[in-house]
Amino acid sequence: MKNIAGAPGTVTGLILRVIQCCFAAGSIVAMSTSRHFYYVTAFCYLIASMSLQVIWSSTLASLDAYSIAQKKIIHNHFVVSFFVVGDWVIATLSLAAAASSAGITVLYFSDLGDCGLNADCAKFELAVALAFMSWITIAISSLIMFWILAAN
Amino acid sequence: MKNIAGAPGTVTGLILRVIQCCFAAGSIVAMSTSRHFYYVTAFCYLIASMSLQVIWSSTLASLDAYSIAQKKIIHNHFVVSFFVVGDWVIATLSLAAAASSAGITVLYFSDLGDCGLNADCAKFELAVALAFMSWITIAISSLIMFWILAAN
Numbered sequence: 001m002k003n004i005a006g007a008p009g010t011v012t013g014l015i016l017r018v019i020q021c022c023f024a025a026g027s028i029v030a031m032s033t034s035r036h037f038y039y040v041t042a043f044c045y046l047i048a049s050m051s052l053q054v055i056w057s058s059t060l061a062s063l064d065a066y067s068i069a070q071k072k073i074i075h076n077h078f079v080v081s082f083f084v085v086g087d088w089v090i091a092t093l094s095l096a097a098a099a100s101s102a103g104i105t106v107l108y109f110s111d112l113g114d115c116g117l118n119a120d121c122a123k124f125e126l127a128v129a130l131a132f133m134s135w136i137t138i139a140i141s142s143l144i145m146f147w148i149l150a151a152n
Numbered sequence: 153m154k155n156i157a158g159a160p161g162t163v164t165g166l167i168l169r170v171i172q173c174c175f176a177a178g179s180i181v182a183m184s185t186s187r188h189f190y191y192v193t194a195f196c197y198l199i200a201s202m203s204l205q206v207i208w209s210s211t212l213a214s215l216d217a218y219s220i221a222q223k224k225i226i227h228n229h230f231v232v233s234f235f236v237v238g239d240w241v242i243a244t245l246s247l248a249a250a251a252s253s254a255g256i257t258v259l260y261f262s263d264l265g266d267c268g269l270n271a272d273c274a275k276f277e278l279a280v281a282l283a284f285m286s287w288i289t290i291a292i293s294s295l296i297m298f299w300i301l302a303a304n
């Protein structure tokens with residue numbers, strides 16, 4: 001399990017988790033510093049979903065760091081199963097949050113032809129872009145975890 | 153491979169594909185019979201994504217039916233890999249389409265407190281609900297396919 005890049009307890013796994021945290025935290029900051037975001041359910045859901053991702057990824061990053069420091073590999077089948085389920089749930093929620101916010105951003109800034117909540121245009125776009133990037137990184141983790149579980 | 157429910161060339165696999173087709177086709181009909189859907193990019197994207205799912209699922213349903221009729225199991229590694237990639241791409245597109253349309257539906261019918269495109273409220277909600285159900289069924293197929301590929 002140690003040889004697969006991105007597996008729990010490896011340096012690549014730790015890097016992936018840290019990147020996920022950074023993107024998700026960036027998305028939260030961009031969205032929550034905009035005015036009026038709380039009027040739109042999808043934007044609130046984006047913040048909730050990204051917060052969940054920060055908690056999940058930072059917990060797993062800490063576990064990875066501890067494993068690397070202790071030179072112990074996490075290969076307990078039950079623990080990996082738990083990581084797989086958690087990763088898939090978080091990845092699905094992240095994609096749904098990013099897509100629903102993207103739908104509304106496109107509606108306001110392209111379909112309706114104006115920037116309804118104008119000062120915050122760039123912040124909404126940035127939050128959505130960061131949410132999609134955080135989804136891509138957690139999707140990679142999820143695939144690696146599922147592969148490890150299925151192949152063992 | 154034959155013993156895993158939902159594997160290509162099995163009756164459960166065929167049933168899953170047919171259900172995917174029905175939900176996706178229902179979503180297309182509900183959305184395309186509404187007026188004004190073409191003003192919203194996310195609604196057009198929903199139709200495009202569901203159309204892709206109908207084409208993909210009906211093709212695989214035909215292959216499953218052929219396999220069952222011929223009593224031949226599809227266990228070519230290259231073919232299964234192709235199914236896995238296809239399933240994941242379609243599942244991701246379906247979830248993104250359903251979520252973006254759901255975000256706009258919630259915005260119009262809940263956040264803004266009125267039903268802006270009023271006669272079509274129920275049709276939009278139905279299209280989104282069917283799209284989510286079609287995503288759930290293709291997600292099940294994707295997980296089964298990925299499991300088969302990883303476990304062989």
